[in-house]
Amino acid sequence: MIARVAWLLARPGSAGAAASVLPVTAFGIVTALLLTVIGGAQTFWTWTDDDGVLYQALAVIALVLLVVPLVSLGGAAAGLSARRRDDGLATLRLLGATPAMVAALAVIESAVLALVGAVAGVAVYLAGVPLLGLIAFRGEALGASGVLLPWPALVVVPFAIGALAAVSAVLGLRQVVISPLGVRTRQEAPRLHWVRVVVGLAVVALAFGVMSVLRVAPSAMVFLGMLALAFGGSLAVLNLIGPWVIRLIASGQAKRAKTPARLIAARTVLESPKGAWRQVGGVAMTSFMAVFAGAGVAALEAFGTAGDAESELLMADIRTGILITVVGSFLMVACSVGVKQAAGILDRGDLYRSLDMLGMPVGTMDAARRRAVMSPLRITAIGSALTAAVVMLPLTGVTLIVAPASLVVIAGVLAAGIGIVWLGLLATRPVLARAASTAG
Amino acid sequence: MSSFVIEAVGLSKSFGSTHALAGVDLSVRTGESLAVMGASGSGKTTLLHCLAGITRPGAGTVGFLSGAGRVVVTGLSERERSRLRREAFGFVFQQGFLIPELTAVENVALALMLNGMPRARAEEHGRGWLVALGLAGMEDRRIGQLSGGQAQRVAIARAQVTGASVVFADEPTGSLDSATSADVMQALLDSTTGQGRTLVVVTHDAEVAARCSRIVDVRDGRIVGERVPA
Numbered sequence: 001m002i003a004r005v006a007w008l009l010a011r012p013g014s015a016g017a018a019a020s021v022l023p024v025t026a027f028g029i030v031t032a033l034l035l036t037v038i039g040g041a042q043t044f045w046t047w048t049d050d051d052g053v054l055y056q057a058l059a060v061i062a063l064v065l066l067v068v069p070l071v072s073l074g075g076a077a078a079g080l081s082a083r084r085r086d087d088g089l090a091t092l093r094l095l096g097a098t099p100a101m102v103a104a105l106a107v108i109e110s111a112v113l114a115l116v117g118a119v120a121g122v123a124v125y126l127a128g129v130p131l132l133g134l135i136a137f138r139g140e141a142l143g144a145s146g147v148l149l150p151w152p153a154l155v156v157v158p159f160a161i162g163a164l165a166a167v168s169a170v171l172g173l174r175q176v177v178i179s180p181l182g183v184r185t186r187q188e189a190p191r192l193h194w195v196r197v198v199v200g201l202a203v204v205a206l207a208f209g210v211m212s213v214l215r216v217a218p219s220a221m222v223f224l225g226m227l228a229l230a231f232g233g234s235l236a237v238l239n240l241i242g243p244w245v246i247r248l249i250a251s252g253q254a255k256r257a258k259t260p261a262r263l264i265a266a267r268t269v270l271e272s273p274k275g276a277w278r279q280v281g282g283v284a285m286t287s288f289m290a291v292f293a294g295a296g297v298a299a300l301e302a303f304g305t306a307g308d309a310e311s312e313l314l315m316a317d318i319r320t321g322i323l324i325t326v327v328g329s330f331l332m333v334a335c336s337v338g339v340k341q342a343a344g345i346l347d348r349g350d351l352y353r354s355l356d357m358l359g360m361p362v363g364t365m366d367a368a369r370r371r372a373v374m375s376p377l378r379i380t381a382i383g384s385a386l387t388a389a390v391v392m393l394p395l396t397g398v399t400l401i402v403a404p405a406s407l408v409v410i411a412g413v414l415a416a417g418i419g420i421v422w423l424g425l426l427a428t429r430p431v432l433a434r435a436a437s438t439a440g
Numbered sequence: 441m442s443s444f445v446i447e448a449v450g451l452s453k454s455f456g457s458t459h460a461l462a463g464v465d466l467s468v469r470t471g472e473s474l475a476v477m478g479a480s481g482s483g484k485t486t487l488l489h490c491l492a493g494i495t496r497p498g499a500g501t502v503g504f505l506s507g508a509g510r511v512v513v514t515g516l517s518e519r520e521r522s523r524l525r526r527e528a529f530g531f532v533f534q535q536g537f538l539i540p541e542l543t544a545v546e547n548v549a550l551a552l553m554l555n556g557m558p559r560a561r562a563e564e565h566g567r568g569w570l571v572a573l574g575l576a577g578m579e580d581r582r583i584g585q586l587s588g589g590q591a592q593r594v595a596i597a598r599a600q601v602t603g604a605s606v607v608f609a610d611e612p613t614g615s616l617d618s619a620t621s622a623d624v625m626q627a628l629l630d631s632t633t634g635q636g637r638t639l640v641v642v643t644h645d646a647e648v649a650a651r652c653s654r655i656v657d658v659r660d661g662r663i664v665g666e667r668v669p670a
Contacts, residue, residue, distance in 0.1 A: 260553045267541035354537030357494050358598075359526025360554055 031121025298406030330417030530599030
């Protein structure tokens, strides 16, 4: 019975094939990126010398930085997959289907879409293995065999992705199960307290102080502990004050907005500053890390601390690692933004259609939603980079003088990352045009 | 010169094998309130969409008498029809379809801003309309903070603020209780025909239709009757 209804619901609905293709594509990208990251990192664990341990530690940091946007992307993909059939499932509830049956349908459909996407993602990863193998660490290419994961991993990962989608579908559809009408009311926009900023500034000042006295650390363990405190504390601050800053800036933008697109964008961000932050929060960590580590490496090189060939190789590898992590992180945020936007468009299809009837150009609707993502993204990327620059102030100041090209490269990579997200948004414009279309 | 603000001739529209409209002729007089009545699936909403230039009919023409002369709506491109809807027509939908993130006055002002009016002036006009429709003091509330009837008044203000010569309303009181429905319908009539504008209402509610100056009945995509309410 459940299988038959699931099959009926699987047919394309009013949102068109995009509603099925998008989650499949999103899960495909998640899987391909996950396998690429794990495949690339596995080589480091084959090195057993002293430097190998350092590489493994750096790989763990990079993986942690990539996990945040990856989880966000996975959640977004699962949410989209679940939401695309909200209406159908809500109708089934009205027709008397039990909550268990609705949950089962959600699980089946999301898991199947995720599995199809994940299998496609495995194929993309396998196709990319030769290219991935060209990336060089310690002076030589990793090699295709080095980055190719063993077959059990290639089987386990798609099923894990399917399970993630199933869990997310159940959570996402809780509302449908609770209320068949799916009524959602919006009341006052949430407010965030300014105390966050005071705490944030205090922690940044503390981190700055810790970094200033780093050289007097009595042992390597204390040194690493202080570094972790400054790094982790500053990242925590970003999460604490990020939504507040986004709300503050959006509030000013809403007051000053002169065009419909700017007004709608600013109000959309104000509706949920935390949501806007969650969407691009992965970039905060990456931007922070890019400046934190990038400036450090550049300064060390400029002062000739890395005198021998081995050290120079290590510095070059750290730079490569930073570059890969930043690009990977932005790529995932771009996919996550694209998927969330697609879900949002499907969610608000009736509103977009009504705005089209009123004569609002699709270009205006598109500009509003793009601005609602890009503005918080710019604030996040630049704000995080500036926070890292402040925490590392003596070093970033020195780098600016002795190795300005390094900072230009970091800025360029961040700008390219923002560009990738913009492309992700652009990719969802056809979904909006289709959703808004009332022309017969 | 014709006194008809809208003239439709031979309108037909099919969706697949379903004939939503099958040769409809309809003229709407300037300043009248016209109710289009019919059961679900009778083709009344499709007719409204064709008259308003939202949907292009499969056959037939729609003419609109604007200040600048007669415009053949069915001969316009999608972009031109979009502009016509923005500048000359107003719309009120059953669910309101206001932008939930915006305040009441911003929702109203948006219609003017889309036509290029500066925001400050647009909001000033918007506030005036909201006050006129009994929403004084609620201008800066977000849509979620308004009742269904209040939100529908905001939608009426949005439809009127541009000075639209024709307002199209699709089941404007469909989601409201009978008392609120009567109030909203009165507000809609006062702000349209009460000021020399034209109102076209699609409804299946006989009480709503009875408040209009003319009723046409639609069945199976055809106009099957026309009457003046008692």
